[in-house]
Amino acid sequence: MSLAIDNPSKINPTSVRRVLPPTHDSVTHKFSINGHEGYLTIGLFEDGSPGEIFIKMSKEGSTLSGLIQGFCRAFSLAIQYGLPLIDAIDRFRNMRFDPLGVTTNPEIPQATSILDYVAQYLDLKFTCSSQEASAA
Numbered sequence: 001m002s003l004a005i006d007n008p009s010k011i012n013p014t015s016v017r018r019v020l021p022p023t024h025d026s027v028t029h030k031f032s033i034n035g036h037e038g039y040l041t042i043g044l045f046e047d048g049s050p051g052e053i054f055i056k057m058s059k060e061g062s063t064l065s066g067l068i069q070g071f072c073r074a075f076s077l078a079i080q081y082g083l084p085l086i087d088a089i090d091r092f093r094n095m096r097f098d099p100l101g102v103t104t105n106p107e108i109p110q111a112t113s114i115l116d117y118v119a120q121y122l123d124l125k126f127t128c129s130s131q132e133a134s135a136a
Contacts, residue, residue, distance in 0.1 A: 017080050020044075020051040029121060033111050034101035040118060042126075043076075050085060050126055052076035055114065071115065086127050093119040 025044045030037070036057065043052040053075055055068045078088055096112040103111050107124055111117035 015081050017077075018045065018051065018082070019080065021046075024051070027125075031117060031121070032104040033099045033114065033117055034103075036099040036114075038114065040121060042122070050122065051080060053118065053122075055118065057114070068114065085122065089119045089123045089127065092116065093123070095119075 020043050024046075025048075026041055027044065028039055028041045030039055032038070036059065038055055038057040041054040041056075042050045043054075045051045053072050055072055057065060057068065075088060075092075079085060092115040094112055095115045099114065100112045100116075101110065103109060103117060105121075108117060108120045111120065
């Protein structure tokens, strides 16, 4: 079985994981998508950039909660190993599955899924592209 790689030059076999210190700053954000409430917690490196994410949904069953936890672990490891945040955001923006719809955040009025909402929030709060757009 062969592994297809878009750009083999991007693979760095000596990547080093950037680990958060045991005590670090974080941001917790309450959100709601079409009446489904959740909390997004973003652990921050010393420079203020995201180093890990956690999502806790209020009323979801064990299947969705487990999948969301798996996503958070994979996302966190990816950015800790050097995946640029904007690349991670681009991969999850516009993913479509329930819950979707109207949010309670006026800066993010619609979301096509929990992952889309998280991508939009991270883009809004932590990338240069969104900060430059809001300054214009």
